[in-house]
Amino acid sequence: MQSRREFHSRLLGSAVTFGLVEFLHTRNLFADAVKPTIDKWFLELTELSKDLKGRKLTDLEFQTRMEDLYKRVDLKALCALVKLDEVEKRPLPDSGAANVGFDLSKVAGLPANLGFGKQIFGCKKGKSIVPHGHANMCTGFIVLKGKWHGKHYDRVETHKDHYVIKPTIDREFEPGELSTISDHKDNIHWFKSLTDAAYIFNVHVIGYDPTIKDAGGRLYLDPDGEKLSGGLVKAPKMSSTDCHKKYG
Ligand SMILES: [Fe+2]
Secondary structure, rough: OOOHHHHHHHHHHHHHHHHHHHHHHHHHHHHHHHHHHHHHHHHHHHHHHHHHHHHOOOOHHHHHHHHHHHHHOOOHHHHHHOHHHHHOOOOOOOOOOOOEOOOOOOOOOOOOOOEEEEEEEEEEOOOEEEEEOOOOEEEEEEEOOOOOEEEEEEEEEOOEEEEEEEEEEEEEEEOOEEEOOOOOOEEEEEEEEOOOOOEEEEEEEEOOOOOOOOOOEEEEEEOOOEEOOOEEEEEEEHHHHHHHHHHO
C-alpha cells in the first residue's frame, strides 16, 4: 500500500514527465532530431529525380516518395538556404505570382546536374498561382510562408479545346504543408494567397516519360466549367493571359 503522500508524489512526477514531453513536442524538438540536414535533404531530392528520369520509379511512386521527403524538411533551414528574406525584398506582382530562382551551388555533395528545376513563387494577398496542369512533369510545393488556399484536380481527359477534370484537394495550407502533382494524380494545381507576402517552394522534374507526347509547359484551364456527372467538370483550355485575367 502506498501512502497518500507517496501517491501524490508519484502523480506529480508523472505530471512533470508528461509536461516535459509535451514541452518538447510543442517545441518540435523530437521532430527536429530525425530531420535530415538540408544538404542531405537536397541530395535525396536529386537521387529521387534521377530515379524518376531513369524510370526506376513510376510517377506515382515518385510522388509518394517526394511527399515523404517534403514532410521531413527542416523548414527553417530551407528558408535560410533559399534566402527567403532576400526574396521578400522584391516587389510582388499585381496579378499572378512572382517567380524567383535560388542557388544550390553551395550545397555540399550535390551533382552539377540536379535533374530538377526549382523556384520560389510569391503572391500578394488574394493573388494566385493560377489554375494549370502539366504534361510529362512531376512537381511539388512546400509552403514557406503565409496561408494559401490550395486546390488540385485530376486531369481525367484531354480534348481539343477542354479537359475533363475531377476535384481532389480543396483546403487551406500553412507553412510546412505540401502538395505534389504527376500526370496521373492531382495533375492540376491552383494556389491563392490568403495573406500578404506568401511564398511557396517548388521543385519540378520534366520529361520523365518518353511515351507522353503532349507538349510541356503549363496547361492553363478554367476549372469553373460545366458540371458533368460523377463530380467531373468540363474545363475549357485557356491562354495564360485569359487565365491571369480571371484568376491572377
Ligand atoms: Fe505548376
